[in-house]
Amino acid sequence: MPVVEVVRGDITSEDVDAVVTAANESLLGGGGVDGAIHSAAGPRLAQAGAALAPCDPGDAVATPAFDLDPPIRHVIHTVGPVWEGGGYGEADVLASCYRRSLEVADEIGARSVAFPAIATGVYGFPADQAAKIAISTIRATPTTVERVRLVAFDDATSELLTAALQD
Numbered sequence: 001m002p003v004v005e006v007v008r009g010d011i012t013s014e015d016v017d018a019v020v021t022a023a024n025e026s027l028l029g030g031g032g033v034d035g036a037i038h039s040a041a042g043p044r045l046a047q048a049g050a051a052l053a054p055c056d057p058g059d060a061v062a063t064p065a066f067d068l069d070p071p072i073r074h075v076i077h078t079v080g081p082v083w084e085g086g087g088y089g090e091a092d093v094l095a096s097c098y099r100r101s102l103e104v105a106d107e108i109g110a111r112s113v114a115f116p117a118i119a120t121g122v123y124g125f126p127a128d129q130a131a132k133i134a135i136s137t138i139r140a141t142p143t144t145v146e147r148v149r150l151v152a153f154d155d156a157t158s159e160l161l162t163a164a165l166q167d
Helices: 030-039 042-050 090-106 126-138 156-164
Strands: 003-008 020-025 060-064 073-078 110-117 147-152
Touching: 003 126, 003 156, 020 030, 030 042, 030 147, 042 060, 042 073, 042 156, 073 090, 090 110, 090 126, 126 147, 126 156, 147 156
Parallel strands: 003 147, 020 073, 020 110, 110 147
Antiparallel strands: 060 073
């Protein structure tokens, strides 16, 4: 099981082998964390994503990190669920995002991975539930990843992730 850390900051400047982006199915870039990662990685990231698209909700694929600063070598794109009230399998899809991202990290040989709070922005997944799913899924997923950093954009998300980690 990897060491799991919660940090507040900018995922594009993490000291990890791979960063996960909360992508849309087109993998062309979007808003929020996906927009920030695409902006930092440069236009080749969208080109590489387009070649792999579409990516279904709950799945994950990897591309090179392009213009992101080393040691970041890969971007893992995962598509979270759009929150529709919780009765449409959203929790299972979100868990799959974390599980598949770790599987992809293993495939590309990443030993350290930074995750954002997947689907809690424009997709509307309740942040408290998402934090618990993130922690429980990472802990339950067999992986060779040694270190997972959960990168919170704001204090509220950091507090929710920290509380879930301590449970």
